[in-house]
Every structure is written in structure tokens, then in C-alpha cells.
Amino acid sequence: MARNLQKHILQIASGLFYSQGIRATGVDAIVKAAGTTKMSLYKYFPSKHDLVLAYLHKNREAFGVRISAGIYAHADSPKQKMLAIFDVFDEPQSSPKFRGCPFINASAEFAENAHPIRQATAEFSESFVQLLADLAREAGANDAEQLANQLAMLIAGAIAKEQMQQQSGAMRSARAAAEILIAHSLTG
Structure with missing residues (x-):
């Protein structure tokens, strides 16, 4: 109980x-x-901060499960996996309850760099970029870290745009831009 x-x-x-x-x-x-x-x-x-950290941890696990299910169940190549991540993030944006990314929101509320909540959001961001970089390396990207950072910025920007203007289709636009960046990075 x-x-x-x-x-x-x-x-x-x-x-x-x-x-x-x-x-x-x-x-x-x-x-x-x-x-x-x-x-x-x-x-x-x-403390309330412990509860917030548990909330972020719960979201990190949930994102991990959703991303894994989305990219590994519906995509075969590393390039397709990178693009599938955009589809994973697009799905919850159609909900009327969509309020953005819990990590971006928490980071905005706790702006002090040394704050444990801010550090938890930064760790999530770093691990997400690392996942993208690993996929970019698998795909043979010329500069995997740069591509990963670009893709992460597209996703974050699309989330923010959708938070401000729901049903904007921002993630689909970001995915289209990602296709161009990925193609450029793979061909040089």
C-alpha cells in the first residue's frame, strides 16, 4: 500500500x-x-525539490521508453531512426493537454546553473544529444556531434513553437529540415 x-x-x-x-x-x-x-x-x-527530481526522473524514463519504442520498432537504418525521433515527439503535441517539454519547462523555472533541478534538466539534454550523436555516427555523418546538436535544436524549437501555437505542425516542419541536414551530413 x-x-x-x-x-x-x-x-x-x-x-x-x-x-x-x-x-x-x-x-x-x-x-x-x-x-x-x-x-x-x-x-x-x-522536500518539494525531491518530488520535482522524482518527476523529472519519471519523465526521463518515460521519454526513454517512448523514444526506444519509436525508433527501434519503426526504423531500420540509423538515418530512419534519427527521423523517427521527430515522429515520437510529434505525437503528444496533438493533445490539447500539451504544455511543452517538462525538461525545458523545469529549466526555465530553475535558471540557476547550480540548482539540482537545473542540473537534472541539463543531464537529460546531454543524454538526448548523445543518443542523436550515436545514431549520427552509426549513419556515417561527417560531424556527428554537430548534426546531433542541430537536430536537438530543431526538436526543442518545434516543441517551443507548438507550445506557443498549438496545431502549428512545427515538428513536421522540423522533421523536413532534419532530412535536409541529415542528407547534407551524410554526403558532405
Whole structure:
């Protein structure tokens, strides 16, 4: 039962953090929405920052699963895998509940470089770029790191555009630009 309460608190907090923002969501709101007590929340998450870090960790795992499923189930070549990542990110953008990337949002709310939440978002970003660089190297890209950074910027920009103007088709446009960058990088 205790493990279920911990997961329930994290699930409720995750929804509130994503829909309302981290700083705007107080512990009292989380406790009320979860139907629990502060004592229970603090038993599992000693501070709100610990709860936010758990939220980011949960999202990182979920992104990993979605990306793996999307690129490895529907793409054969490294080039197709890089492009499939755009499709993975395009899917949730059609939801009316779409509020952007939880990592970009958290990074914007915690701008201090030394803050643990900001560091967690930076680690996610670095690991995502590394995944793209690994795929670019597999594909034979001339400069895998540069291509990975360019693709990551296209994805982040498309997410931000879609957050500001839903149903804009930004990720599809970013994917089209990625096809050009990838083709250029593979041919030199």
C-alpha cells in the first residue's frame, strides 16, 4: 500500500507540475489533489525539490521508453531512426493537454546553473544529444556531434513553437529540415 501511495503522490504531482508549472504548484495543492497528508508526502519525498527530481526522473524514463519504442520498432537504418525521433515527439503535441517539454519547462523555472533541478534538466539534454550523436555516427555523418546538436535544436524549437501555437505542425516542419541536414551530413 505504501508503494502505491508514493506512486500516487508522484502521479498527482507530475500532472500538476506539468499543467500548472512547478513553482506555481504548492505542496498544499499536491496533498489536497492526492487526498493525503503532508506527513505522507514528506515520508516519501523529504522536500518539494525531491518530488520535482522524482518527476523529472519519471519523465526521463518515460521519454526513454517512448523514444526506444519509436525508433527501434519503426526504423531500420540509423538515418530512419534519427527521423523517427521527430515522429515520437510529434505525437503528444496533438493533445490539447500539451504544455511543452517538462525538461525545458523545469529549466526555465530553475535558471540557476547550480540548482539540482537545473542540473537534472541539463543531464537529460546531454543524454538526448548523445543518443542523436550515436545514431549520427552509426549513419556515417561527417560531424556527428554537430548534426546531433542541430537536430536537438530543431526538436526543442518545434516543441517551443507548438507550445506557443498549438496545431502549428512545427515538428513536421522540423522533421523536413532534419532530412535536409541529415542528407547534407551524410554526403558532405
